[in-house]
Amino acid sequence: MADSDRPKAAGSDKTPNHAESGMRCPVELGDVDLFSPGAQEHWYEAYPILHREEPVRRIPGEGFGRGSDGFILTRYEDIARVVKDPVRFRPTVQLAVEAIREAVERAYEKGDEPALPPPVTAMMVSMATLRPDDALYRAHKLELTDPWVGPGATRHSETITRAADELIDAWIGRGRVEFVSEFARPLPQIVLAAVLGFPRADLPKLEAWGVAMVEPFVHGRGHRNLLPAERLEAQAGVLEEFTAYVREQVAAKRQEPADDMISFLTQVHYQALDRKLRDAEIVGIAYAMMLGGLETTQYALEEQAQLFCDDPALFREVREDRTKLRPFLEEAMRVRAPTQGLSTRITTRDESFGDVTVPAGSLLHLRFGAGNVDPEAYECPYEVRLDRKPVGRHLTFSQGPRTCPGAGISRLEQSLAWERLLDRIERLAYAPGNRFQHQPGIMLGTLELHLEFDAAEDSSV
Numbered sequence: 409m410a411d412s413d414r415p416k417a418a419g420s421d422k423t424p425n426h427a428e429s430g431m432r433c434p435v436e437l438g439d440v441d442l443f444s445p446g447a448q449e450h451w452y453e454a455y456p457i458l459h460r461e462e463p464v465r466r467i468p469g470e471g472f473g474r475g476s477d478g479f480i481l482t483r484y485e486d487i488a489r490v491v492k493d494p495v496r497f498r499p500t501v502q503l504a505v506e507a508i509r510e511a512v513e514r515a516y517e518k519g520d521e522p523a524l525p526p527p528v529t530a531m532m533v534s535m536a537t538l539r540p541d542d543a544l545y546r547a548h549k550l551e552l553t554d555p556w557v558g559p560g561a562t563r564h565s566e567t568i569t570r571a572a573d574e575l576i577d578a579w580i581g582r583g584r585v586e587f588v589s590e591f592a593r594p595l596p597q598i599v600l601a602a603v604l605g606f607p608r609a610d611l612p613k614l615e616a617w618g619v620a621m622v623e624p625f626v627h628g629r630g631h632r633n634l635l636p637a638e639r640l641e642a643q644a645g646v647l648e649e650f651t652a653y654v655r656e657q658v659a660a661k662r663q664e665p666a667d668d669m670i671s672f673l674t675q676v677h678y679q680a681l682d683r684k685l686r687d688a689e690i691v692g693i694a695y696a697m698m699l700g701g702l703e704t705t706q707y708a709l710e711e712q713a714q715l716f717c718d719d720p721a722l723f724r725e726v727r728e729d730r731t732k733l734r735p736f737l738e739e740a741m742r743v744r745a746p747t748q749g750l751s752t753r754i755t756t757r758d759e760s761f762g763d764v765t766v767p768a769g770s771l772l773h774l775r776f777g778a779g780n781v782d783p784e785a786y787e788c789p790y791e792v793r794l795d796r797k798p799v800g801r802h803l804t805f806s807q808g809p810r811t812c813p814g815a816g817i818s819r820l821e822q823s824l825a826w827e828r829l830l831d832r833i834e835r836l837a838y839a840p841g842n843r844f845q846h847q848p849g850i851m852l853g854t855l856e857l858h859l860e861f862d863a864a865e866d867s868s869v
């Protein structure tokens with residue numbers, strides 16, 4: 409294997425914990441399986457094999473409609489080409505929205521709230537009315553979400569820094585921390601509750617709803633993250649509580665708006681449609697923020713801590729020269745993409761990816777995690793290199809018109825969190841007892857991470 413193909417690099421000497429997986433570590437193409445239980449423990453051994461031998465892999469019968477196939481794309485250029493062109497490669501959610509749009513509009517015309525069966529969520533109902541096409545998708549982002557979780561996220565800088573410090577205060581005197589439950593998980597929860605304007609006391613409820621929302625991405629089966637009917641039903645029940653909760657918040661904030669995103673949504677005049685937003689639409693936006701904004705940033709922070717433990721010299725380098733923090737965070741998100749892959753695009757015509765023909769109507773699984781370590785796109789792709797140019801060119805937030813709308817706030821959270829961690833900690837290492845077991849599903853992150861550290865001499869706030 410050439411150096412650039414070595415999956416274990418990224419400055420790491422840690423052996424992946426294969427004991428946690430019932431699957432055999434892939435050594436040849438026939439062993440590669442990205443989706444069965446335990447596959448997470450072997451993803452980064454599978455990618456070099458796929459890149460070398462089968463960068464476009466067909467999954468027979470697993471397309472969007474009956475009789476169609478799925479295709480896994482692992483090459484950087486292929487994935488970038490797909491996400492930049494929503495006309496040739498239709499987002500699946502767009503097709504789902506087109507299917508319900510008429511029923512939703514009809515219900516509103518009659519003055520009813522649209523009542524649609526699960527798995528149609530509040531989020532899809534709001535997509536059907538607020539952003540059913542590419543032009544409105546852009547307007548939705550620019551007018552409604554950018555001011556809060558996109559470029560406008562800097563307004564939350566103080567909140568984020570304060571939240572990071574509060575969490576660190578709880579364990580800085582201890583020399584040890586379970587980093588997932590005591591930092592990486594609660595930080596995005598506290599921040600998002602503050603952004604949306606939900607009381608801090610409601611965090612336990614918000615956490616439970618967040619868990620229900622991401623359930624398909626954690627416990628779903630195969631590349632389409634399918635949940636069995638009984639789990640979907642249970643999920644729908646929990647999410648009804650969330651809907652009722654947000655509606656109450658909306659009613660209160662319509663009366664007495666504060667400086668938060670839900671209040672803003674109750675007041676804003678949506679220029680693109682020349683009207684105010686309905687309650688159900690605001691619920692849908694809150695749902696999308698919760699679905700996209702919690703665990704993803706948790707995994708980013710947790711994997712960054714591991715990269716620092718794997719390479720103490722890197723930790724010292726970034727600690728001493730903070731201009732290197734941004735390149736580090738972008739490299740970390742590249743080599744350890746929190747959202748490893750999503751099956752979210754359909755081919756609208758026959759397409760060629762290299763020498764593979766993908767027929768119209770196929771479902772594409774975009775393997776962002778693999779595209780980010782494609783040796784055709786990156787020299788020594790598994791290495792964290794702080795001088796890689798251009799910074800942040802990875803696929804972790806996708807690219808093109810549908811790039812993650814929350815990338816701004818996630819990057820800000822990561823950066824302010826590490827500013828405070830680096831200020832207050834001068835040595836970071838794995839504590840004994842780590843199993844490095846990844847959580848199931850399509851996201852990359854370990855369930856726990858026990859760390860030990862030396863607090864900086866002046867580690868007070």
Ligand code: HEM
Binds near residue numbers: 776
């Ligand atoms: C490291 C953290 C994050 C990662 C890796 C991530 C990744 C992604 C990816 C890959 C997509 C799919 C884009 C596409 O289809 O082309 C996406 C969509 C989305 N993300 Fe994020 N995201 C993160 C953080 C956030 C945050 C903090 C929020 C909100 C506060 C958010 C909200 C969303 C939403 C609402 C969508 C769906 C947009 C649509 O309707 O198509 N994400 N994200």
